[in-house]
Amino acid sequence: MVLVFLESSNHKIKKNSLEVITYGKKIAKANNGKLIGIHFGALDDSDSCNKYGLDKLFILNEPVFEVFDSRLYTKAIKAVYLAENCQFAFFGFNLNGKALSARLAAALDGGLVNGANSFADLNGGFKVQKTIYSGKAIATYQIVAQHKILSIASNTVSIEENPSTCEVVNFNSGIAASEVKVKKIKEEKVAGEIPLAEADLVVSGGRGLKGPENWGMIEDCAKIIGAATACSRAVADAHWRPHHEHVGQTGGAIAPNLYIAVGISGAIQHLAGVSNSKTILVVNIDPEAPFFKAADYGVVGDAFEVMPKLNEALKKAKGV
Amino acid sequence: MKYLVCISKVPDTTAKISFKNEDKEFNSDGVTFIMNPTDEWYALVRALELKEASGGQVTVINVGPKDNEKFLRSAIAIGADDAVLIEANEETESYYIAKNIAKYAQENGYNFVITGKETISFNSFSLGGMIAEFMDLPFINQATQWMLNGEVSTIYKEIEGGEEVLEVTGNCVISAQKGMAEQRLANMKGIMMAKTKPLAIIPIALGEEKVQVSQYQVTPPRGNCKMFTLDQIDELVQALQSEAKVI
Ligand SMILES: Cc1cc2nc3c(=O)[nH]c(=O)nc-3n(C[C@H](O)[C@H](O)[C@H](O)COP(=O)(O)OP(=O)(O)OC[C@H]3O[C@@H](n4cnc5c(N)ncnc54)[C@H](O)[C@@H]3O)c2cc1C
Ligand SMILES: Nc1ncnc2c1ncn2[C@@H]1O[C@H](COP(=O)(O)O)[C@@H](O)[C@H]1O
Numbered sequence: 001m002v003l004v005f006l007e008s009s010n011h012k013i014k015k016n017s018l019e020v021i022t023y024g025k026k027i028a029k030a031n032n033g034k035l036i037g038i039h040f041g042a043l044d045d046s047d048s049c050n051k052y053g054l055d056k057l058f059i060l061n062e063p064v065f066e067v068f069d070s071r072l073y074t075k076a077i078k079a080v081y082l083a084e085n086c087q088f089a090f091f092g093f094n095l096n097g098k099a100l101s102a103r104l105a106a107a108l109d110g111g112l113v114n115g116a117n118s119f120a121d122l123n124g125g126f127k128v129q130k131t132i133y134s135g136k137a138i139a140t141y142q143i144v145a146q147h148k149i150l151s152i153a154s155n156t157v158s159i160e161e162n163p164s165t166c167e168v169v170n171f172n173s174g175i176a177a178s179e180v181k182v183k184k185i186k187e188e189k190v191a192g193e194i195p196l197a198e199a200d201l202v203v204s205g206g207r208g209l210k211g212p213e214n215w216g217m218i219e220d221c222a223k224i225i226g227a228a229t230a231c232s233r234a235v236a237d238a239h240w241r242p243h244h245e246h247v248g249q250t251g252g253a254i255a256p257n258l259y260i261a262v263g264i265s266g267a268i269q270h271l272a273g274v275s276n277s278k279t280i281l282v283v284n285i286d287p288e289a290p291f292f293k294a295a296d297y298g299v300v301g302d303a304f305e306v307m308p309k310l311n312e313a314l315k316k317a318k319g320v
Numbered sequence: 321m322k323y324l325v326c327i328s329k330v331p332d333t334t335a336k337i338s339f340k341n342e343d344k345e346f347n348s349d350g351v352t353f354i355m356n357p358t359d360e361w362y363a364l365v366r367a368l369e370l371k372e373a374s375g376g377q378v379t380v381i382n383v384g385p386k387d388n389e390k391f392l393r394s395a396i397a398i399g400a401d402d403a404v405l406i407e408a409n410e411e412t413e414s415y416y417i418a419k420n421i422a423k424y425a426q427e428n429g430y431n432f433v434i435t436g437k438e439t440i441s442f443n444s445f446s447l448g449g450m451i452a453e454f455m456d457l458p459f460i461n462q463a464t465q466w467m468l469n470g471e472v473s474t475i476y477k478e479i480e481g482g483e484e485v486l487e488v489t490g491n492c493v494i495s496a497q498k499g500m501a502e503q504r505l506a507n508m509k510g511i512m513m514a515k516t517k518p519l520a521i522i523p524i525a526l527g528e529e530k531v532q533v534s535q536y537q538v539t540p541p542r543g544n545c546k547m548f549t550l551d552q553i554d555e556l557v558q559a560l561q562s563e564a565k566v567i
Contacts, residue, residue, distance in 0.1 A: 067486075069458060070449065070452070070458070070459050070461075071452065071453075071456070071457065071458050071459065074453060094480065095461065095462060095477075095478075095479065095480065098445040098446075098449070098461065099448075099449045099459055099461045100449070101446075101449070102414075102445070102446040102447070102448070102449025102450050102453070103449045103450065103452065103453040103459065104453075105415065105446070105450065105530075106415065106418060106419075106449070106450040106453035106454055107453050109415075109530070110530065111415075111530035111531040112414070112415070112446060112530070112531065113531065114444050114445050114446050115443060115444075115445070127534060130443075131443070131539065132441065132442050132443055132536075133331070133337045133440070133441055133443075134333075134440050134443060135539060136337040136538065136539055137337050137339070137536055137537060137538050137539055138536070138537050138538075138539055139442075139533050139535070139536050139537075140533065140534045140535040140536075140537075141531050141532070141533055141534070142531065142532045142533075142534045143530070143531050144529055144530065144531065144532060145528075145529075145530040145531070181458045181488055181489055181490060181492075182458050182460075182486055182487070182488050183486065183487040183488075184484060184485070184486055184487075185474070185485040185486065185487050186484065186485040187479070187482065187483075187484040187485075188482045188483050188484070189481050189482035190481055190482050193481065195480040195481035197480050198480060201566070201567065225567050243464075243498070243499065244478050244482075244483070246498075249333060249357075249440055250357065250358070250497075250498050251498065253443075257566045258560070258564070258566035258567065268333065268334055269333055272333075272440070275539070278564075278566065279560070279564045279566045280542070281556075281560070282545070292545050292547075293541070293545070294541075294542060295542065295545045296542055296543065296545060296546065296564065297545065297546050297547075297548065297556060297559060297560070297564070298545045298546070298547045298548070299547070299548050299549070299550070299553070299556065300547065300549075301549070301550050305550060306550060306553070309550065309553045310553055310556070310557070313553045313554050313556070313557040314557055314567070316554075316557075317557045317558075317561055317567070318567070
């Protein structure tokens with residue numbers, strides 16, 4: 001049996017979780033097993049459950065799970081995992097997924113690969129790849145432990161439909177209220193923006209843009225194609241842009257379908273956070289900018305000339 | 321309070337990565353190693369700041385070969401009180417690194433175990449969660465701020481599309497990232513003291529293997545970058561649409 005951890009927003013299963021379902025379904029089929037989902041909190045998305053192949057869905061809706069606490073979530077996940085005789089547990093490679101996969105691996109004495117980005121090779125074992133050295137290399141891991149735990153990088157598989165009839169189980173973990181050690185004091189969402197970590201398309205600016213007042217053309221570009229915005233560390237350090245936009249080794253690591261880098265030199269520490277992008281477009285005034293060596297498409301030119309033209313062309317192409 | 325800060329050793333951020341022995345082993349020839357940046361800049365410095373504000377002890381710990389002593393000495397030079405090296409070979413799995421650190425922390429009454437968010441070598445993001453599980457403690461990952469008032473930690477972390485503030489009562493494990501502190505350099509006094517402060521070396525306890533690396537490979541370069549001029553922007557957009565199929 002394969003257990004998948006599901007996250008939702010507005011009662012709908014998130015895209016990354018659908019990818020995890022697709023991944024899990026393939027492993028379940030290969031092992032003639034069932035695919036079991038687990039979700040904390042109410043969920044009203046039976047369409048997706050049936051469409052993408054869940055056989056069973058555990059809903060855990062006790063008050064102790066109101067705030068994400070990896071300790072209590074892991075206790076509950078472990079209980080379901082063992083009750084259902086699972087051998088595999090898959091998570092999304094995001095903030096909560098990473099914490100849970102690590103904890104569950106320890107709790108089950110299992111083998112873990114955090115950030116797997118290939119489909120598992122099942123010939124003679126269970127082998128899976130992930131990038132290491134901040135994108136500079138790839139390692140193939142073989143999980144030899146009985147319990148195999150992965151967190152799966154986004155865009156590793158494309159979502160596939162796999163019609164099934166999903167049985168929904170309301171599961172009671174019985175965890176006592178006195179076990180709650182983590183309280184949430186405050187949460188602030190940046191309204192309206194596309195969260196960077198989940199974005200399929202990202203437009204990013206560097207010091208070549210000269211100042212925060214010139215970000216209009218980056219934001220316009222993002223709006224036209226429905227992208228999130230990002231920036232280099234130099235830009236975040238200069239307070240031109242908020243820190244959560246900073247990508248690279250010390251910032252966030254992203255893997256969108258398209259990364260557009262404008263006025264960013266392509267320092268190795270920047271590349272560390274973006275080199276897993278499927279397609280990279282670089283706009284830079286300097287033909288020798290190192291970023292061109294890591295790009296698929298390039299324009300040598302002044303961003304202040306290129307971006308208005310690019311935005312016009314994108315508008316036309318998208319019919320907006 | 322007693323703080324245990326986990327320090328790992330990694331190749332310098334700009335190091336060229338290559339492998340040897342039929343791509344089964346890291347080639348360390350000509351590679352400079354450093355303390356993992358998030359461990360040094362954020363986890364260690366924040367623990368020192370909290371200790372300076374309200375007392376306690378900051379111990380740095382590494383699981384690795386004897387030679388790693390020098391990175392622990394560097395951490396002492398920055399301000400740690402003492403160090404522990406759990407002697408192991410370079411390839412020790414995260415599971416056993418975590419298990420041994422957790423055991424040490426538990427037996428020696430540490431209140432907080434602090435790690436970096438990830439090593440820049442294996443990018444596993446795993447150790448903190450595993451240590452927390454072995455110790456049955458809360459784990460806050462990728463924290464950007466940490467304040468301590470008596471027993472109560474107030475911890476900020478970025479979440480997808482925003483930020484949240486959490487309160488944890490009692491002991492916990494925290495993985496640190498940018499925002500938590502500013503890098504500190506060792507001063508002369510620290511460097512002098514580093515030689516005299518205690519550094520214990522203890523053996524590792526291992527068990528059955530969980531995960532093996534069967535192969536390494538250097539990431540293949542992208543194909544040639546297709547260049548477009550200012551007059552070819554329409555062609556570029558067309559390529560994004562029909563060739564790359566990303567918009
Ligand atoms: C340990 C460590 C960790 C780091 N982590 C990160 C990280 O996570 N993320 C990160 O980004 N950096 C990181 N850095 C910093 C990194 O090394 C670079 O300094 C940084 O990425 C540079 O940012 P930039 O490309 O915006 O600026 P610059 O290097 O100043 O590059 C600006 C670019 O803009 C171009 N340009 C100038 N004018 C124009 C114009 N009119 N039109 C078009 N192009 C123009 C220039 O040719 C140049 O290539 C780290 C460094 C260290 C040492
Ligand atoms: N061998 C080690 N010894 C001590 N701490 C380590 C070791 N490896 C990793 N760590 C710590 O765990 C964090 C996360 O590492 P990882 O899970 O490997 O990405 C690092 O930032 C360090 O703080």
